Amino acid sequence: MKYFEDIAVxxxxxxxxxxxxxxEIKAFAVRFDPQPxxxxxxxxxxxxxxxxxxxxxxxxxxxxxxxVDYRRRMMEAARARGEPVAAMGxxxxxxxxxxxxxxxxxxxxxxxxxxxEARVSKSxxxxxxxxxxxxxxxxxxxxVLSFISTTFVERRPVTS
Amino acid sequence: MHHEMSRKLHWEDFQAGAVTVYGxxxxxxxxxxxxxxxxxxxxxxxDETAARATxxxxxxxxxxxxxxxxxxMIADGFVxxxxxxxxxxxxxxxxxxxxxxxxxxxxxxxxxxxxxSKSRPDFGFVKCLFExxxxxxxxxxxxxxxxxxxxxxxxxRQ
Numbered sequence: 001m002k003y004f005e006d007i008a009v010x011x012x013x014x015x016x017x018x019x020x021x022x023x024e025i026k027a028f029a030v031r032f033d034p035q036p037x038x039x040x041x042x043x044x045x046x047x048x049x050x051x052x053x054x055x056x057x058x059x060x061x062x063x064x065x066x067x068v069d070y071r072r073r074m075m076e077a078a079r080a081r082g083e084p085v086a087a088m089g090x091x092x093x094x095x096x097x098x099x100x101x102x103x104x105x106x107x108x109x110x111x112x113x114x115x116x117e118a119r120v121s122k123s124x125x126x127x128x129x130x131x132x133x134x135x136x137x138x139x140x141x142x143x144v145l146s147f148i149s150t151t152f153v154e155r156r157p158v159t160s
Numbered sequence: 161m162h163h164e165m166s167r168k169l170h171w172e173d174f175q176a177g178a179v180t181v182y183g184x185x186x187x188x189x190x191x192x193x194x195x196x197x198x199x200x201x202x203x204x205x206x207d208e209t210a211a212r213a214t215x216x217x218x219x220x221x222x223x224x225x226x227x228x229x230x231x232x233m234i235a236d237g238f239v240x241x242x243x244x245x246x247x248x249x250x251x252x253x254x255x256x257x258x259x260x261x262x263x264x265x266x267x268x269x270x271x272x273x274x275x276x277s278k279s280r281p282d283f284g285f286v287k288c289l290f291e292x293x294x295x296x297x298x299x300x301x302x303x304x305x306x307x308x309x310x311x312x313x314x315x316x317r318q
Contacts, residue, residue, distance in 0.1 A: 064200045090202070
């Protein structure tokens with residue numbers, strides 16, 4: 001895993017993709033977002049969405065899971081090469097989170113993330129802050145969600 | 161059924177400046193670890209020893225977990241008692257302090273502004289600031305979002 005100094009603004013990664021099944025859409029909604037159009041097909045058909053669709057929080061947390069899995073693969077590869085592994089996270093904030101289109105049953109969302117800003121933390125000199133623009137695109141090429149997160153990443157240790 | 165529906169809140173029922181508090185809800189270690197295992201399996205959300213070596217300094221909930229808990233608390237609190245049409249997004253989420261295991265959280269909702277939709281006469285926006293608070297009243301997370309709520313009378317300014 002790269003240190004703050006190794007990460008270039010503009011670097012873009014394919015985070016992964018996920019197909020949203022009816023059962024998991026409903027199970028998530030029952031726990032965290034129990035609105036009728038996320039839990040019940042007939043209620044959803046009678047709503048402005050027209051069909052059962054995932055909670056926007058569900059489509060966002062699936063990005064987080066895929067990102068953690070991606071980072072883990074990168075860390076394992078770095079360790080296998082005998083390279084040091086920089087700590088990353090947690091995030092400080094998310095802004096401009098947009099749910100642009102509903103995520104319907106059996107939609108496959110392809111997530112990508114791009115570093116748009118990198119700066120050193122004023123309060124914590126040992127860490128950098130990355131602003132990351134992430135998107136989810138469905139199988140019809142429509143962007144369904146986008147957001148900007150700001151997260152901590154470890155700086156390269158000073159060696160004497 | 162009609163009477164049940166008609167008791168639900170419309171856009172016109174929300175007033176800028178209104179403040180309501182929802183909860184409390186106890187957030188357990190088990191649910192923090194369960195959420196993280198499923199959606200955010202980073203050491204700081206899974207394991208006390210590993211978490212101590214991170215910026216969080218100890219086990220804490222995923223920030224996304226806080227958002228999801230907040231969503232659940234406002235769904236029970238007022239969203240499902242309104243003619244809600246969901247939300248187009250979230251302006252900003254700030255994770256100010258870690259949410260630790262066995263914290264009893266509340267959510268303070270403040271209506272920042274209400275405005276009609278320019279393109280759609282049948283609903284309006286209710287922009288809210290949501291703050292997740294711990295027992296001492298410290299703000300752990302803030303979230304600002306414009307909710308869409310159906311209007312009682314399409315196009316009429318009440």
